[in-house]
């Protein structure tokens with residue numbers, strides 16, 4: 001098997017490669033060539049951690065495997081980030097493990113790529129103001145990908161813990177854009193694209209806050225009980241996601257669905273828009289992409305990184 005350590009990922013994986021891998025795998029899912037396995041995600045009763053597996057098989061890209069890991073909220077005391085994961089790839093012809101790849105940076109890059117792909121297809125024309133809700137580890141990656149693949153001129157942001165807003169200001173400065181911390185009603189009326197990336201368990205962005213045309217990439221909710229958006233806002237919008245069953249069970253749309261404010265038929269897989277089977281935004285005032293994070297995204301970026309690492313002689317071969 002090939003081993004690509006976490007420390008090598010930054011030098012190998014580019015935002016462009018992550019964007020292309022995620023866009024391609026969403027398209028493969030929509031064509032029925034690739035599918036995700038049911039997610040296992042458990043509160044293990046130790047260190048408040050959420051641990052689990054996300055896996056799948058892409059018959060077109062021949063990627064089979066899983067990402068194992070999760071969210072350890074107290075990791076700061078170990079000088080580690082809260083997300084810890086490893087991707088394991090298997091040979092679909094034999095079942096033998098073929099690679100182990102550090103999954104931390106890849107998770108951030110593939111999650112940021114997913115919201116950037118959603119903006120490519122769903123953002124209102126001429127989107128210039130990016131609104132950020134959330135200022136944790138992932139937020140900087142989200143902002144970088146949005147700016148790289150969009151035409152934004154300004155970033156505005158809000159965070160439940162204002163002391164963390166400096167991360168957004170610093171990231172915008174690094175990207176050469178002005179940043180302003182604003183209240184949620186200003187954020188909702190001024191931003192053309194909003195990315196929400198918090199670990200909230202209660203709605204933050206309310207229906208009254210948002211005046212369209214707006215695209216919202218709701219990226220923080222990946223577990224039962226988490227919530228960033230008012231269900232009334234969800235019910236008002238045209239809805240897209242990476243994987244419909246995940247969206248309704250562990251994603252942002254779980255709440256509006258449980259309250260019978262939306263039905264599964266109203267949610268479209270983003271891949272359908274990518275392959276031209278759905279018009280996308282159309283005349284909708286508000287679109288929402290519920291990025292729940294699917295195993296196939298992890299496999300796609302990990303497979304790309306293994307190829308890059310082998311090409312550069314960086315991957316280590318081990319017998320198992």
Ligand code: NAD
Nearest residue numbers: 111134135136137138160161198199200219220291292293
């Ligand atoms: P982090 O711990 O670095 O930052 C947490 C963020 O959430 C901060 O903005 C913080 O102010 C806010 N927050 C913390 N507790 C909160 C609470 N009780 N109520 C409201 N807000 C709260 O986390 P991160 O690494 O930036 O990840 C943010 C979220 O994104 C997490 O929920 C994580 O599980 C999720 N995530 C989703 C995907 C995906 O594919 N959809 C991938 C990676 C991470």
